[in-house]
Amino acid sequence: MSDWTPTRAAGLERMQAFVPGMGRAYAVGRNTDPGPGGAYAVSRLSPWVRRRLVGEDELARAALEAHGPRAAEKFVQEVIWRTYWKGWLELRPQVWDRYLVTRDQARAAAARDPALARDPALARDLAAAEAGTTGIDAFDAWARELAETGWLHNHARMWFASIWVFTLRLPWALGADLFLRRLMDGDPASNTLSWRWVAGLQTVGKTYLATADNIARYTDGRFRPQGLARSAEPLVEAEPVGPTRPLPPAARETPAGPHLLLVTPEDLTPEHLIGPWEIAGVALVAGPDAATEGPARTFLDGALADAGARAGARYGAEPVRLTMLDGAALSARARAVGAIGVVTPAAPVGPMATALAAAREELATEGLALVEVRRDWDAALWPLATKGFFPFKEKAPQVLVGLGLPV
Ligand SMILES: Cc1cc2nc3c(=O)[nH]c(=O)nc-3n(C[C@H](O)[C@H](O)[C@H](O)COP(=O)(O)OP(=O)(O)OC[C@H]3O[C@@H](n4cnc5c(N)ncnc54)[C@H](O)[C@@H]3O)c2cc1C
Structure with missing residues (x-):
C-alpha cells in the first residue's frame, strides 16, 4: 500500500525517492497501471502537487538536474500538462461556470430520491457506476479503488472516463464530479479539462476510446473487459468556448504593514511563496x-x-482555523491580530476563487484589502496557454530558463 502522509516533508521525501525514476524509466513505463500494491513507474505525487505541498518547479528542477533535458523530457512534459490545464482554465473561467451548470442539471435529473429524480434509470445507473457494480470488471475495480484509496493511475482515469461516457452513456459532468469529490488530487482544471478531452469537447471532435486490448496490455493482463463501446462519437457543446481573458492581476509579493495570512488548500506552502513579510496572524x-x-x-x-x-x-x-470563508470571519480575525489587510496565495479558477471574490467585496466594506499573491511559475507560464498544448510546450523551455531551471 502507498503512504499518503499529507505533509510537505513526506512529499519532498517521496519526490527524492522518485528522482531516479524521472528519466527514461518514466518514459518507458508511465502508461502501465500495475494496480494497487504494484511497481508503479509514475511518482504518485499528485496529491502533494495539487495542494502545492510540492511545487511543479521543484519537480521539474529535480528531474532536470538528475537526468538532463533529454532524458527528463517526458516527466517534465507531464508536469507542465498540469500547468497548461491550470493556465487554460484561468484564461477561460466560463468553461468552469458551464461545467457547474451542466453538473447541476445532470444531478437534478439523477437525484437519488425517486420522487425527485426526473430520470430514475439514470439515477440507478449512476449509483451502480459510483459503487462499482456495473458488471464491467475493470471499471468496477477502478470505482472501488477510487473510493478506497482516493487515487487512480492516469491510464485508469482515461479508461474509466471513456467507459463512463461511451459505454455506460452517463453524463460526463457527473463523472467529473465523482472524481473531484473522491480524488486526493481532485483539481478543477486538470479534472474538468481531462474529462472534456475524453468526451471530445476539449479538442473539438477528438475523443478517447478505451479498448479491451489496450486495457489488457497496460494492466499487465489484469483486465480484458467485454462489451465496451466500439465507437466514441464526440459530445457537442451548444456554445463554443469563447474568447480568453487576460490573466487576472495578482501581486508578486506581500505589501507593507501587518497582514493576516490566509492559508487555503490551493497553496499549502505559503511561507515559501510569501517570504519574510510582516505576518500578524495565520488563518x-x-x-x-x-x-x-x-x-x-x-x-x-x-x-x-x-x-x-x-x-x-x-x-x-x-x-x-476558520469554519467559514467569508468577509465577516476574515475581517474579525484580521482586526483581532491588528492587521491592515489579508494576504493569501492567489486561488486559480474554482470554488475557492469564487468564495475569495465574494470575501474581497465584504472585506472592502470594512476598509480591509485582500491581496492575492501569485507564484512566479504561474505568472510566467499561465499566459502562454492561449492555444493547444503543443504550442505551449514549445514555448515553455524559454520560460523555464528564465525561472532558473537547468533546461
Ligand atoms: C479523466 C481524468 C481526470 C484527471 N483528473 C485529475 C485531477 O483531478 N487532478 C490531477 O492532478 N490530475 C488529474 N488527471 C491527470 C493525471 O491523471 C494525474 O495528474 C496523474 O495520474 C497523477 O499521477 P502521478 O502523480 O503519479 O503523475 P506522474 O506521472 O508521476 O507526473 C508527475 C506530476 O505531473 C502532473 N501530471 C502528470 N500527468 C498529468 C496529466 N495527464 N495531466 C495533468 N497533470 C499531469 C501531476 O501533477 C503529477 O503529480 C486526470 C486525468 C484524466 C484522464
Missing part, C-alpha cells in the same frame, strides 16, 4: 473545496494542519 480555511469524501477529505485535513503548523512556526503565530 486556515478548508472550504469550499471539492474534496469532500473519504481519503480525499482525510488528506486535505491533514495537509491543511501541516501547512498551518509550518506557517505558524515561520511567523510565530498560532494558526486559527
